[in-house]
Amino acid sequence: MITTIITAAVVYVATSIDNLIILLVFFAHKKDNPTVMRIVGGKVLGTSVLIAVSLLSAFGLRVIPEQWILGLLGFVPLGLGLKVLFEQEGEESLEKIYFAANKKHGNLLVAMTIITIASGGDNLGVYIPLFAAISQAELVVTVLVFYMGVALLCYLGYRLAKLQQLGGTIEKYERIIVPVVFIGLGIMILVENGTIAEIIEILM
Template structure:
């Protein structure tokens, strides 16, 4: 097993499929979501991709793009909910019912935005299908998820970025989520396969 090659492939695959998550994570951190819940939700979402990638590669299951595209409804629904909450009371931080509500919302957005993750992870796990290779790929994806969350959190707390992100984060988050959902749906149903 060539550790360096697998690590390089894992980093490249993660960056290529999750570059947009930095912006979304920054918005979530700046909109008042608890940092632990954002990180937990991101790990849950990426963990689902890894599990689906491994399972799909093991049984040669092909997930139709329209099924993934239907997940675009999740960020639209969350965005509409956030917009209604924003209109209701502009001065309060987001109110999240339940202990894990924020983490589940973040996981739903991560999963809905991850059609490209599944498209990349399934053939990747099919190519690197030895137990050690699968373990190394999964470990790298989890490490990269932590790095992604740390970078997004750092940027939101950085003095040059923090003030602007906190000021506009809550206001634009609903529109970004709705736009993301619309894009996911359009990619699945309007782009010829």
């Protein structure tokens, strides 16, 4: 069982550590408790979707769309980054468009969920064969370790964002950092999933 725990921990860290910068940006902008809970909730929901899809696929159900279709989710962080980039200066206007088009409370939760799914699309290629190769007991342990990994990753991102120097720098230069991070993430998702190439091929 120790081997299962170690394997699950290594797999989760290897496939999810790149999300730390995203969490750091989210947490640095908003540190009040309701918002923090939405960020964590979005991360949990997004991870749950990835795990559920991997489980269904491991048991032989075809639930994964073509890779390039999954990559369309990359337009979400890309769009959010562009909104921040082209919005007029001013904290009030930035508040209105940060992570969403309006002020609905669920937007941050939805944004974090979608970004987690979009950036974790390539994780399915690791999770599915892993889930298919282990016993039910090992599967339960692995999923529990994954959720513990989510909690630890969110905690690490939150603590780093609270560091005065790091969090203050992100808040000070958020009009540069946020667009760069989210536009970069969106482009990476679109390219890695072959979405851009597929769109070009369809248009041609």
